Amino acid sequence: MNTIQFACVSRCEMIALACILAIGSMRTADAATYSQIESPFAVHFPFPIPNNNVYGLSQSDTSGGGFDNFANVYDNFSFATDMSVTNFSWIGIYELDPGAIDPLDQGPLADSFTVNIYSDAAGQPGGLVRSVSEVSANETALSDGIYSYSLDIAPLGVIGGTDYWFSAVANLDASLADGNTWGVAYSPLGDGTSYSDIETFEGSGVFDSQFETANLAFSVSAVPEPATGIALLVLGGAAAYRRRLQNRKAAV
Missing domain, CATH: 2.60.120 (Jelly Rolls)
Incomplete structure (x- = not known):
């Protein structure tokens, strides 16, 4: 159970990181x-x-x-x-x-x-x-x-x-x-x-x-202009998802 939760958290963080990198590339390409x-x-x-x-x-x-x-x-x-x-x-x-x-x-x-x-x-x-x-x-x-x-x-x-x-x-x-x-x-x-x-x-x-x-x-x-706001949204979503998994782990 703990291994599965850890994998989910890591996957979530990897997705968030990928989104941020993609947004950074978009900012450069769209300059x-x-x-x-x-x-x-x-x-x-x-x-x-x-x-x-x-x-x-x-x-x-x-x-x-x-x-x-x-x-x-x-x-x-x-x-x-x-x-x-x-x-x-x-x-x-x-x-x-x-x-x-x-x-x-x-x-x-x-x-x-x-x-x-x-x-x-x-x-x-x-x-x-x-x-x-x-x-x-x-x-x-x-x-x-x-x-x-x-x-x-x-x-x-x-x-x-x-x-x-x-x-x-x-x-x-x-x-x-x-x-x-x-x-x-x-x-x-x-x-x-x-x-x-x-x-x-x-x-x-x-x-x-x-x-x-x-x-x-x-x-x-x-x-x-919008890229910074999108990046913050992705980070916020990843943090919220991680807290949810941590709370679920504590309840087990």
Whole structure:
């Protein structure tokens, strides 16, 4: 009798373990990436000449000179099903005062970077969902003044079929004579819509907000949302079954 009960418990635990391993494999297989980063990356000019902008200005001035968070750009993303977002990556471009250090010799140049995620409000950025700051965000030089970035975050649940808005901001001293600026690179990939907030003049706190016919070079990595709950359910069921067998053994 004891041998049979022990075999049942072991079999139950083996089934639970097999289910957990299978779920883990499903999470890996079902991992998804939303990407607007061209491979290989190339500078993109989305606007007609003479406008030669290759990035959307997105910066908070750390000099204390009154600019503060004077520029932000945002772009939307979504997944088909409920997911847990675990990473944001993007391409950024510096334009530096001629007296500043060569961006290929030193880094990171910005004091830090802040990634903000917003809900969607009638097709534009709405309420803040998550804000994460990181000193370097794995800043890696690609070419003169152009860098890639990657930031892992604690899992952020997003609802399938729902738009969210990504924004990356460089916290960077903009006080030098010709200014230091940074922005998220433009990309040919995407739906052709982004959004910007640019302060109308220094320290005003008044922003010119508008849609842009340009895409930002960023990507979002995620894993399926329900897997953790299923794994816990399997573990809970196995534990309950084992307790039942132990109680039955004690009653014999």
